Amino acid sequence: MKDSKVICVLSGGMDSTALLYDLKDRGAEIKAISFDYGQKHKKELHYASKNCGKLKVEHTIVDLSAITQLISNSALTGDIDVPEGHYEDESMKQTVVPSRNSIMAIIANAYAINIGYSDIALAVHAGDHAIYPDCREEFLIALQDLFNVNNYEKINVYAPYFDISKADILKRGLELGVDYRNTWSCYNGEEKPCGKCGTCTERTLAFVENNAQDPLYEHPEDWFKAVEYAKEQE
Amino acid sequence: MKDSKVICVLSGGMDSTALLYDLKDRGAEIKAISFDYGQKHKKELHYASKNCGKLKVEHTIVDLSAITQLISNSALTGDIDVPEGHYEDESMKQTVVPSRNSIMAIIANAYAINIGYSDIALAVHAGDHAIYPDCREEFLIALQDLFNVNNYEKINVYAPYFDISKADILKRGLELGVDYRNTWSCYNGEEKPCGKCGTCTERTLAFVENNAQDPLYEHPEDWFKAVEYAKEQE
Numbered sequence: 108m109k110d111s112k113v114i115c116v117l118s119g120g121m122d123s124t125a126l127l128y129d130l131k132d133r134g135a136e137i138k139a140i141s142f143d144y145g146q147k148h149k150k151e152l153h154y155a156s157k158n159c160g161k162l163k164v165e166h167t168i169v170d171l172s173a174i175t176q177l178i179s180n181s182a183l184t185g186d187i188d189v190p191e192g193h194y195e196d197e198s199m200k201q202t203v204v205p206s207r208n209s210i211m212a213i214i215a216n217a218y219a220i221n222i223g224y225s226d227i228a229l230a231v232h233a234g235d236h237a238i239y240p241d242c243r244e245e246f247l248i249a250l251q252d253l254f255n256v257n258n259y260e261k262i263n264v265y266a267p268y269f270d271i272s273k274a275d276i277l278k279r280g281l282e283l284g285v286d287y288r289n290t291w292s293c294y295n296g297e298e299k300p301c302g303k304c305g306t307c308t309e310r311t312l313a314f315v316e317n318n319a320q321d322p323l324y325e326h327p328e329d330w331f332k333a334v335e336y337a338k339e340q341e
Numbered sequence: 342m343k344d345s346k347v348i349c350v351l352s353g354g355m356d357s358t359a360l361l362y363d364l365k366d367r368g369a370e371i372k373a374i375s376f377d378y379g380q381k382h383k384k385e386l387h388y389a390s391k392n393c394g395k396l397k398v399e400h401t402i403v404d405l406s407a408i409t410q411l412i413s414n415s416a417l418t419g420d421i422d423v424p425e426g427h428y429e430d431e432s433m434k435q436t437v438v439p440s441r442n443s444i445m446a447i448i449a450n451a452y453a454i455n456i457g458y459s460d461i462a463l464a465v466h467a468g469d470h471a472i473y474p475d476c477r478e479e480f481l482i483a484l485q486d487l488f489n490v491n492n493y494e495k496i497n498v499y500a501p502y503f504d505i506s507k508a509d510i511l512k513r514g515l516e517l518g519v520d521y522r523n524t525w526s527c528y529n530g531e532e533k534p535c536g537k538c539g540t541c542t543e544r545t546l547a548f549v550e551n552n553a554q555d556p557l558y559e560h561p562e563d564w565f566k567a568v569e570y571a572k573e574q575e
Contacts, residue, residue, distance in 0.1 A: 170407040177401070177452040200493070206451035209491045213447055217440035218411040241491045249487040256479045257443045259434070 119151030125280030145175025148296030208241035274316035302333035353385030359514030379409025382530030442475035508550035536567035
């Protein structure tokens with residue numbers, strides 16, 4: 108990635124934040140792009156900005172709130188409650204937002220062409236595959252195939268965590284000095300993480316596997332509860 | 342297409358308007374979607390709404406003005422003058438908007454999934470292939486491949502004009518009763534068509550081939566000038 112010019116699709120969650128730090132560490136020239144698509148947990152965008160500020164990366168937040176009504180049939184954007192439990196449970200399909208990664212990746216692709224960048228980076232990882240079709244290998248291949256033909260310029264899809272677990276990405280992030288207080292995952296987007304939705308559960312288990320505590324839980328008893336709950340879901 | 346549920350990607354130009362009428366004629370259940378991406382000729386959206394009103398088709402205009410700054414390096418969206426001449430001229434590459442058809446198609450794909458529709462319809466045609474990569478067969482194939490994997494639901498890409506000339510689409514539109522006063526093509530988006538940009542030239546030649554006059558030209562001398570100019574470009 109050294110000397111590559113990369114648009115990092117940054118949610119503000121722990122995986123794409125680690126990717127941002129990782130790209131910086133590898134010497135890439137980076138710009139970051141985030142999306143407000145009406146997600147309940149849009150506070151993640153605040154953390155995305157914070158990390159970009161810290162790393163001096165130019166950050167664009169694209170207001171896609173005009174499409175929220177078109178993707179309302181998801182627990183992340185509509186009137187459906189965010190389900191509790193493990194990421195791989197059937198109920199987690201309610202958290203799929205139709206074509207979300209395609210929409211974000213393709214706007215990033217247009218942006219890359221507009222400013223002469225070569226790559227877009229996505230932080231999809233192995234733990235996403237079970238529930239999110241747009242995080243699987245076949246998706247990444249189809250996306251690259253589209254990127255090869257939809258413009259004169261061919262933009263590369265860079266997804267280095269594709270086959271890595273969330274725990275291993277966290278390990279890498281901790282090595283790179285990511286401050287996980289400045290990342291947000293919980294789909295409910297309230298003041299504190301709920302500790303029970305799919306992404307809270309997954310996040311907690313990743314910290315447990317690294318023998319670390321998630322700094323988003325300020326009170327030890329909240330953290331213990333989250334750990335207990337997450338372990339029950341495994 | 343009978344009984345199919347189709348989202349028609351509608352620019353307000355002559356091809357997608359004919360497609361809208363065509364889908365109606367074929368008995369499809371239709372919704373239409375248009376995009377404001379900061380195009381200079383956004384008056385096309387007014388005509389899109391007008392035809393939807395006439396055909397009683399629900400019409401959504403998606404405000405993508407937030408991405409205009411990300412796709413500014415095009416004569417259609419940025420500070421570059423709209424080039425004059427024939428569609429197939431090298432200079433027309435300035436009118437390419439990066440990833441435009443991908444962005445529109447993928448948002449339409451998400452919308453289709455959200456409301457249980459089966460198809461998205463695109464009015465790309467044979468005359469577009471020379472200059473626009475995202476109108477070619479390889480693009481449509483890659484798009485369908487992406488649609489097959491990026492969600493649980495597989496949405497079909499319907500592009501019936503893919504191999505048909507603009508003149509033949511116009512012929513079909515005239516048969517279907519399209520009122521071409523209610524369509525807009527000119528990239529300059531001023532009060533009257535300029536008669537010299539690529540899409541004006543192409544439009545004029547399509548009318549000439551059908552032995553018809555473009556009703557957007559109210560004064561015969563304007564029409565004669567446009568015809569003369571277009572024929573010189575052939």
